[in-house]
Amino acid sequence: MAEPCIEVKNLEKYFTVGKGKLHAVDGVSFKIEKGKTMGVVGESGCGKSTLGRTIIHQHEPTGGQIFFNGKDVTKVKGRALRDLREHMQIVFQDPYSSLNPRYTVEATIREPLLLSHRYSKGELADEVTRLMQLCGIDERLRLAYPHELDGGRRQRVGIARALALHPDFVVCDEPVSALDVSIQAQVLNLLMDLQEQENLTYMFVTHDLSVVRHISHDICVMYLGQLVETSPSKELFERPMHPYTKALLSAIPTTDIHAPYQRIQLKGEITSPINPKPGCRFAARCPYAVDRCREPQELHEMSPNHFVACCRVEELN
Ligand SMILES: Nc1ncnc2c1ncn2[C@@H]1O[C@H](COP(=O)(O)OP(=O)(O)OP(=O)(O)O)[C@@H](O)[C@H]1O
Ligand code: SF4
Ligand SMILES: [Mg+2]
Structure with a gap:
């Protein structure tokens, strides 16, 4: 296997609920090779989103280890954590609730660029143009607000924003589940083209097996916080x-x-x-x-x- 971009070993994320511990992610181990897609499937509540968020450090793990490009990043803090977060992004199911309704397309895509303090004013405008082109967003929508866009275009904006700082790893958390079937294929094709162009590694979370089959190299099947089966995608569907x-x-x-x-x-x-x-x-x-x-x-x-x-x-x- 080529070098993994992401490796998790025995990863655990428990939530305290009353006097008990909810085992949302419980001893999960897998690797995702650079430039490849790991599909994660399972019923609602089995821990797919929690797994993705724990890997990208939106949740602190209860136990286990997370490796990024071979380096143990489980416990990084401060500046190193901020840097790491730039390399790991997430695209959400519902771009309508994840985009700020008061921000135009331009302002939405510009925000992470601004916060990185890496670009001059002129460069910012050029970068926004580049990202809009990359994600197939028409220039005339530059000053549009989220409510003026259809679901597919909103998701393109969410993707452009996630890719603004050249991440290596992107968690796609049900990115097409809220879209019309006719639009789903377009957004999936965009994600696959971007993977190739930008050499992205994906964790693709979905409850829709027909979608995951199309996009994933490998698949993990989760049940109540644990992996019950993992296999190359084709093999899983055949056997x-x-x-x-x-x-x-x-x-x-x-x-x-x-x-x-x-x-x-x-x-x-x-x-x-x-x-x-x-x-x-x-x-x-x-x-x-x-x-x-x-x-x-x-x-x-x-x-x-x-x-x-x-x-x-x-x-x-
Ligand atoms: N912040 C939290 N506090 C307490 N429990 C949580 C929290 N986040 C998730 N959970 C619980 O952890 C379990 C896994 O939730 P998670 O959202 O990861 O599942 P999921 O597989 O993404 O489900 P869905 O397909 O509905 O999105 C669920 O039992 C959920 O109720
Ligand atoms: S047969 Fe396998 S899947 Fe079924 S209960 Fe036993 S261990 Fe679990
Ligand atoms: Mg979820």
């Missing part, structure tokens, strides 16, 4: 192995009448993420659960780079 991944994939509508996924309906209560028991967190909904599923489940490599955390994986596949 999902964890019972949860199979259920997730079975929910994708397919037009292939020769290979329809059998839809698997999950029954049973979702386990609480507050002070969870040590065993498999999927057990309450898993049709194959047996006594030994109460033991902690670790990821095992089933084929090259394809890891699964399920003690019954061999007999079930």
